[in-house]
Amino acid sequence: MKTQKNITLKNADKLNLLSNLSTMISAGIPILETVDSLLEDSKGNVKKVLESIREDVLQGNHLYVAFTKFPEVFDKVTINVVRASEEAGTLDVTLKDIREQIEREMKFNDKIKSAMVYPLIILVVFFGVLLMILIVVIPKISTVFSRLNVDLPLPTKVLIFMSDVITKYTLPFLAGTIVLVFFLFIIYKAQRKAILGIVYRFPVISTLVKEIDLAHFARSMYLLLTSGITITNALELSQEVVLRSDVANAIKHAKETVLAGKNLSQGFKDEKKIFSGIIIKMVEAGEKTGTLDKSMEDVSRQMDYRVDNSLRTLTALLEPIMLVAVGLLVGGIMLAIIAPIYGLIGQVNSQ
Secondary structure (H helix, E strand, O other): OOOOOOOOOOHHHHHHHHHHHHHHHHOOOOHHHHHHHHHOOOOHHHHHHHHHHHHHHHOOOOHHHHHHOOOOOOOHHHHHHHHHHHHHOOHHHHHHHHHHHHHHHHHHHHHHHHHHHHHHHHHHHHHHHHHHHHHHHHHHHHHHHHHHOOOOOHHHHHHHHHHHHHHHOHHHHHHHHHHHHHHHHHHHHHOHHHHHHHHOOOHHHHHHHHHHHHHHHHHHHHHHHHOOOOHHHHHHHHHHHOOOHHHHHHHHHHHHHHHOOOOHHHHHHOOOOOOOHHHHHHHHHHHHHOOHHHHHHHHHHHHHHHHHHHHHHHHHHHHHHHHHHHHHHHHHHHHHHHHHHHHHHHHHHHO
């Protein structure tokens, strides 16, 4: 089976694809006829995915086999859920559930992205102001200082040096910047887990990432358990959707606890640093009533709420911190420019 790792779909395209498949299959339309109908208006990567699905269906393969060929489009959770539903004959219901989960995931990710917009705008504005100062202001000031032969402080010399590099050696500077960015990108790709692991240890970010991981974990568990997948297999698959290694290890421990014949809630109790008391209580209630899948959905909604609150707190903290930091940096730059001028004025007054 040849996989096509280079093909990706936007969440909106994937949502639309699964939604159309779910609607038409629920209406009793055969899957081959459904795919043929969707192919008429499809284009780009969506068309490639549908063509591959059509080829597999014609060969008598299941839908999950076609999904397996696109690991960047359909994750292991989705593939296993579709596989279980095809075996149980509930593909139409499962596709609807997957669509709803993708919708929730999109809203969830949009909240995270919107929280990061303000800090990014502040950074862009700061670097724009710094670049304007280095290109427009500093060259004029440095010309005056060089004519008057003034002894300059170190910060002013650094600014003049940076300005000279940008204005006099523009092409080498751009080439060096591109090489540096490319080099950093290569390092990030090679050491992504290690770099992100360091970032995830930052105080506020650490808590936020843990909450995001638990939300993803609970959402995946709900989808898998609803499809009839065993709890151990669901835990193993859900382990792959989290970012932090300690959360993944906690899920692994929970799986080993279940394999040992104990309840899932007991595995969570052993990892109280990861799973809060409310999560443990909700899982216990689900185990007692035989509705663990529903409990995991409740956990995911609870974690969504907590992530929302944490994002608001993080944004509220970042705004004043970044404003103060940018203010100090810009003030320092202006002081480095003004200080020598005041020195000149002092020398003139003394004479």
